[in-house]
Every structure is written in structure tokens, then in C-alpha cells.
Amino acid sequence: MNLTRKTQEVIRDNMSMEDALPTKMPIYVNSFAYIFGVITLSALGFVVITGIILAAFGPQWYHFSNAGHFVNSLHFWGVEVFFSALLAHLITKFFMAAWRDGRWKTWVIGMFAFALSIFEAYTGYLSQTNWDSQWIAVQAKDAMNALGIGGFFNTMNTGQILTLHVAVIPLILVAFVFIHLIVVRSDGPVKPLEKKDSGRKK
Amino acid sequence: MSRKTDEYFKNVPMKSYDLIKEGLIVFGVVSVLIIVLAIIFSSPDYPTVRAKQIATYEPISYLQTFTDILLGKSEISNYGPPYDNDVKNTQSLFGIAPAKILGTTIPINAVNDFVIDPLTRLAVIDKNVQTSLDQFKNASSQQRQVWIDNYSKALDNATAVNGKVQIVNGDYGPLPVMMNGLLLLGRSGLLEGALQKNESPYDFYNLNYTKPLLLFQGKVYHSVAKSLNMLGEDWGIANETGNYPGAWWLWPYAFFYQIPSVSTSPNGDLEVGLIMIGLFLVLLFLPVIPILNKIPKWVKVYRIIWRDWYKR
Structure with missing residues (x-):
């Protein structure tokens, strides 16, 4: 079997240039409900950019620099907007039963990205190197320990938490978001529910 | 396409x-x-709470943190995995205790790590501390217990005058010198460093704050958190200092800690953790869960979302 040819065939069957970068959309894609995904993605991009600036100057820069504090504020509000849009995206996709017609993969990958986002924000709070980090570290450790996770994930080991927050989790999260987008573009927007639809996965 | x-x-x-x-x-x-x-x-960006501040402004609470450790009644004493092998307080459900699986991966001996080790470092520059430390170590466990009990009770009625802790005379053995040493170490700002240091050849770099954080996690941190409305009953870590929205996406998680049967349960953390894992699995598999996957069809919000389409 020629793996390269097989890969070409899979891509050809599932993704054209028009799928990846569409110039036309079904006319039912005409609602405010469709905007939350792109707001979530935009806020994620903004958080990544401000996160790169914060990471480049080190975890304590923002305590002592006005510019650093402003970038931290941008990062902070970026996260708030991100989660607000993410929740709106999740709720609207639920009410659209957007998992229909084989789109359960998009739903599942999105859910993993959602869980990773929460874990990423959690390590972010722990990486602030301020009172919030201290308090959250000692409070959250009990839950981690009770679940058996504390044996290898130590909320009070700032070195471990910081590398998870600025490198490991973002890379995995962005990979999940990328796959989510590929599946979204490959399948296209799900058709509106009709009266005969049951809402179940097909 | x-x-x-x-x-x-x-x-x-x-x-x-x-x-x-x-x-x-x-x-x-x-x-x-x-x-x-x-x-x-x-x-x-609320500043960190440091041993220096606690030793300076709350010297009695500061010393009580150490006497609680010596009495074996601090939050870290007999915590169990991952800090020690005492499993009687380990959370479990249906006989399963996940914390036991990996065991003691972050070994903590509260008396040695939080009292003896920092004083051993201070003893290098203060011979009185060395003498008292030797006296404490060489005493019988019964004798040590008498000193600790006496000192602890006296500390409950102590007064702080100009930052100095005054206690009535009594049979405390070497404890006053030891406690004064810990107080000075705190005021000097060196306590956290003394707690972090170990004998590893790579210890020059240390980004692990487990011990300094564990030390004051009890009454001291709770007192600060209470003043900032960040206690568990105030929805805990979903809150943030100041009038900010905080990690509101953790509200479902914090919510379960508000239920009395969970907040008072000795296995509360494990129960809430498993509930959250369960809820995540429900969300994950929602497309194939009967009834739940029909809710969108029943509530008909989709008719608003696609109203232009249905008008056609």
C-alpha cells in the first residue's frame, strides 16, 4: 500500500480548497448563533499572543512593570472573553443538535478542547506567583490528591505548573482546536433540524 | 467541494x-x-503572603503554626499520600482510595521538614539554637511532649508586645529558644528559603514551593482567604481577589462544595471530583445519550436560530 497515495485520497475525499477556505455557505448559515465559535477562536488567538509576550519576559515581570501589568490584563480579559464565547458556542451547538449527520466527532473533539481549556486556565491561576496562586495551590491540592492525580501533578511545584501552562497544555489544546476546525470545515455546517428529525446521532 | x-x-x-x-x-x-x-x-494581582509578614504582624499565629506541627495536629500532620504513608485520613469511596495507588511521591515529615531542618540551618550561625536543638533531639519523647504541651498552652495565653511574644514562665525546656529562632528566621525573610533547601546536588535551582506553601496552608491562609471572601463556603477558588469575575467556569465544581452532605463529608473532594468527571462524560457522550439528545428537539430553540430558513 502506498501511504502517500492513500493520504492524498483521504484528503481529496474529505477536504477541498473550497471546504478549507469557503467562498460560499448554505443559506441557513444566517444567524448570530454561528458567531460564537469564531469569537472563541479569536479570543484564543489573542490569549496565545499575550501569553507569548508574558512567557518571553518571565512569570514575575508583570508584578513590577506597568507594561507587563497591562499585558497581563489583556491576557486576563482575553481568557474571560474566551470562556464566555466558548460557553455560548457550546450552548448554541447543543440547541442546534449540531452532532447530527456524523458530526459527533466535532462535538467530542470540542469537549476535549473545553476540558483542556479549563485545565489550562487552572494552571494559569497557579502560575500567577501571587496570593491567588498560593491559595488556589493549597486548596486545589486536596482534590488532586483525593483523585490520585496529586502523586504526579503537584499544584505547589511552580516549575512543573509553569511548563505545563506555557508549553505542554497549550500545544495539546491548539492541536485539538486545529483538529476541531479541520473536522468542522471538512463536514460543513449541519443542516437545520426538520420536524421529522429526532435529534439523535445518525 | x-x-x-x-x-x-x-x-x-x-x-x-x-x-x-x-x-x-x-x-x-x-x-x-x-x-x-x-x-x-x-x-x-494581590501580593503573596510571606512568612516575614506573618512573623512580624501575627507572631502568635506564626508560632502556633509550628507548635501545631510539633503537637501533630496541623493540616499536614498524618495527611497521607502523597505526603506520607498514614492512610487513615485518605479519602475513599466504595473501599477505593485513588491516592493510595501512587503512594508517597512527595515525602513530607512535618516535624523534621518544618521545624528541625530550618533550625539546623539557623544553628550554624547561632550556637544557642544549636544547644537547644541538641537538647530537644536528645530528650525522651515523653519529655519533649511535656515541653510541647506546656509551651503550646502558654502560647494560647501569650501576648505580643512590639512584635515580641511574651509567655509566662514555665517548664518549656529548649522550646523558647527554638521558637524564637523560628520567629527570627521568619522576620529575616529567610524561612521560605530554609524550607526549600535540600541536599540535592541540583538544589541551587528550586522552583518547587511545596513546603513553604504547605506550612501556612492552615489557620494563617484561611484567615487571609476569609478576609478576601475566598473560603470554600464563598465558592472558594472560583472567586478571585477584588471585584473581578474570577474563574466563573468553575462554578459547577464549587457548587457541589455548597451541599452540606458533601462539604462535611470526609471524602468530599473525591465525591466532587468524581461527580465532575461524571458530568464531563455526560457532556462528551451527549450525542448518544437517550432523552438528553432529544432536548434540542423539544425546547425548539433551533427554530429561533434558523428562523430565516423556516420562513422560506
């Missing part, structure tokens, strides 16, 4: 669209919104 999308959208009317333009416009609007929020509201 690909074969798949060609087939799916057959007979569906299409309209003109520009993905990149829409993406750039939304990114621009979102960026402006975030910048405006950051300019108007800034962000919280």
Missing part, C-alpha cells in the same frame, strides 16, 4: 461568503473589546 460535502449540500441553496474577511473582522472586534476591558478594569 469534496465528494462528501458535494453530496451533503446537494440541492441546498448557497450564498456568497468570505471566511478570511469574517475571521479578521471578528478578531479585530474581539481584540478591541479585550483592550477596552483591560484599560477600564485592569487585572487583580
Whole structure:
């Protein structure tokens, strides 16, 4: 079997240039409900950019620099907007039963990205190197320990938490978001529910 | 389009669209919104709580932290895995205790790590501390217990005058010198460093704050958290210092800690953790869960979302 040819065939069957970068959309894609995904993605991009600036100057820069504090504020509000849009995206996709017609993969990958986002924000709070980090570290450790996770994930080991927050989790999260987008573009927007639809996965 | 999308959208009317333009416009609007929020509201950054402040302004609470450790009644005493092998307080459900699986991966001996080790470092520059430490170590466990009990009781009635702790005379053995040493170590700002140091050849670099954080996690941190409305009953870690929204996406998690049967349960953390894992699995498998996957059809919000389509 020629793996390269097989890969070409899979891509050809599932993704054209028009799928990846569409110039036309079904006319039912005409609602405010469709905007939350792109707001979530935009806020994620903004958080990544401000996160790169914060990471480049080190975890304590923002305590002592006005510019650093402003970038931290941008990062902070970026996260708030991100989660607000993410929740709106999740709720609207639920009410659209957007998992229909084989789109359960998009739903599942999105859910993993959602869980990773929460874990990423959690390590972010722990990486602030301020009172919030201290308090959250000692409070959250009990839950981690009770679940058996504390044996290898130590909320009070700032070195471990910081590398998870600025490198490991973002890379995995962005990979999940990328796959989510590929599946979204490959399948296209799900058709509106009709009266005969049951809402179940097909 | 690909074969798949060609087939799916057959007979569906299409309209003109520009993905990149829409993406750039939304990114621009979102960026402006975030910048405006950051300019108007800034962000919280409450300073750390350090041993130096506690030793200076709350010297009795500071010393009680250490006497609680010597009495074996601090939050870290007999905690169990991952800090020690005492499993009687380990949370479990249906006989299963996940914390036991990996065992003691972050070994903590509270008396040695929080009292003896920092004093051993101080003893290098203070011979009185060395003498007292030797006296403490060489005494019988019964004798040590008498000193600790006496000192602890006296500390409950102690007064702090100009930052100095005054206790009535009594049979405390070497404890006053030891406790004064710990108090001075705290005031000097060196306590956290003394706690972090170990004998590893790589200890020059240390980004692990487990011990300094564990030391004051009890009454001292709770007192600070209470003043900032950050206790568990105030929805705990979902809150943030100041009037900021905080990690509101953790509200479902914090909610279960407000239920009395959970908040008072010795296995509360494990129960809430498993509930959250269960809820996540429900969300994950929602497309195939009967009844739940029919809710969108029943509530008919989709008729608002696609109202233009249904008007056709």
C-alpha cells in the first residue's frame, strides 16, 4: 500500500480548497448563533499572543512593570472573553443538535478542547506567583490528591505548573482546536433540524 | 467541494461568503473589546503572603503554626499520600482510595521538614539554637511532649508586645529558644528559603514551593482567604481577589462544595471530583445519550436560530 497515495485520497475525499477556505455557505448559515465559535477562536488567538509576550519576559515581570501589568490584563480579559464565547458556542451547538449527520466527532473533539481549556486556565491561576496562586495551590491540592492525580501533578511545584501552562497544555489544546476546525470545515455546517428529525446521532 | 460535502449540500441553496474577511473582522472586534476591558478594569494581582509578614504582624499565629506541627495536629500532620504513608485520613469511596495507588511521591515529615531542618540551618550561625536543638533531639519523647504541651498552652495565653511574644514562665525546656529562632528566621525573610533547601546536588535551582506553601496552608491562609471572601463556603477558588469575575467556569465544581452532605463529608473532594468527571462524560457522550439528545428537539430553540430558513 502506498501511504502517500492513500493520504492524498483521504484528503481529496474529505477536504477541498473550497471546504478549507469557503467562498460560499448554505443559506441557513444566517444567524448570530454561528458567531460564537469564531469569537472563541479569536479570543484564543489573542490569549496565545499575550501569553507569548508574558512567557518571553518571565512569570514575575508583570508584578513590577506597568507594561507587563497591562499585558497581563489583556491576557486576563482575553481568557474571560474566551470562556464566555466558548460557553455560548457550546450552548448554541447543543440547541442546534449540531452532532447530527456524523458530526459527533466535532462535538467530542470540542469537549476535549473545553476540558483542556479549563485545565489550562487552572494552571494559569497557579502560575500567577501571587496570593491567588498560593491559595488556589493549597486548596486545589486536596482534590488532586483525593483523585490520585496529586502523586504526579503537584499544584505547589511552580516549575512543573509553569511548563505545563506555557508549553505542554497549550500545544495539546491548539492541536485539538486545529483538529476541531479541520473536522468542522471538512463536514460543513449541519443542516437545520426538520420536524421529522429526532435529534439523535445518525 | 469534496465528494462528501458535494453530496451533503446537494440541492441546498448557497450564498456568497468570505471566511478570511469574517475571521479578521471578528478578531479585530474581539481584540478591541479585550483592550477596552483591560484599560477600564485592569487585572487583580494581590501580593503573596510571606512568612516575614506573618512573623512580624501575627507572631502568635506564626508560632502556633509550628507548635501545631510539633503537637501533630496541623493540616499536614498524618495527611497521607502523597505526603506520607498514614492512610487513615485518605479519602475513599466504595473501599477505593485513588491516592493510595501512587503512594508517597512527595515525602513530607512535618516535624523534621518544618521545624528541625530550618533550625539546623539557623544553628550554624547561632550556637544557642544549636544547644537547644541538641537538647530537644536528645530528650525522651515523653519529655519533649511535656515541653510541647506546656509551651503550646502558654502560647494560647501569650501576648505580643512590639512584635515580641511574651509567655509566662514555665517548664518549656529548649522550646523558647527554638521558637524564637523560628520567629527570627521568619522576620529575616529567610524561612521560605530554609524550607526549600535540600541536599540535592541540583538544589541551587528550586522552583518547587511545596513546603513553604504547605506550612501556612492552615489557620494563617484561611484567615487571609476569609478576609478576601475566598473560603470554600464563598465558592472558594472560583472567586478571585477584588471585584473581578474570577474563574466563573468553575462554578459547577464549587457548587457541589455548597451541599452540606458533601462539604462535611470526609471524602468530599473525591465525591466532587468524581461527580465532575461524571458530568464531563455526560457532556462528551451527549450525542448518544437517550432523552438528553432529544432536548434540542423539544425546547425548539433551533427554530429561533434558523428562523430565516423556516420562513422560506
